[in-house]
Amino acid sequence: MTISVGDKLPDATLKAVGADGAKDVSVAEFFEGKTVVLFGVPGAFTPTCSNNHLPGYLENHDAILGRGVDAIAVISVNDQHVMTAWARFSGGEGKLVYLADGNGDFTRALGLDLDLSIAGLGVRSKRYSMIVKDRTVRSLNIETSPAEAVESGAARILEQL
Template sequence: MTIAVGQKLPDATFKMLAADGAKNVTTGEFFAGKKVVLFGVPGAFTPTCSNNHLPGYLENHDAILARGVDKIAVVAVNDHHVMTAWARFTGGEGKIDFLADGNGDFVKALGLDIDLSVGGLGLRSKRFSMIVEDGKVTALNIEDAPGQAVESGAAKLLEQL
């Protein structure tokens, strides 16, 4: 079952690269007491994710934060090394938190996983965006097709803030 507006995020653990190395961070730690814009992508370095989805959030970073958001984060079913490299490559380091959901546990718990094995990608995240306030989903946008970033894009999300 897919998570819905009004529901609390499931317990899960991400890996993030911090100044002192890789660290685990739970959903409770990351989202507690904060207003967070979270978007999910099928994979770091993939064309739509790198060329369309992530750039919108980088371009609208200041406008999103100006609307009372504490932080912006992206999650993908990739390891933290890949997510760190993607952050550096895209210029997102220090602006967006890159959350590695290496085994897809978080997106599975959200009901937002997708099997892209036919394309050789295995289990991945559906493309989505959400507003999370103190761990509770207050807005949710899910793309119908993984190759698009319209419903889950930054422009749509800005309208919801």
């Protein structure tokens, strides 16, 4: 079952990557008491994720935070090493929180997993965005196609804040 507006995020342990490396962070610890924009991507370094989805959040970083958001986080079913490299490569290190859901446990718990085995990518995440306040989903935008980044883009989030 897919998570819905009004639902509380399930707890899981993710890897938050930064300049000092990766550290374990629980969903409860990261989202509790904060307003967070979270967007999920099928894979770091993939064309739509790197060229269309992520750049909008970097370009609108200040505008999003200016509307009462404490953090913007991107999550992918990739390991922490890939997410660390993507943070550096994208120029988003220090602006966005890059979360690695290496085994996809959190993504599956959300009901937002996507089997891309036919393309040789295995099980990944659907492309989505959400506004989470105090661990509760306030808005949820799920793309119908992983090749699109419109419904889940930064412009849509700005409309919802």
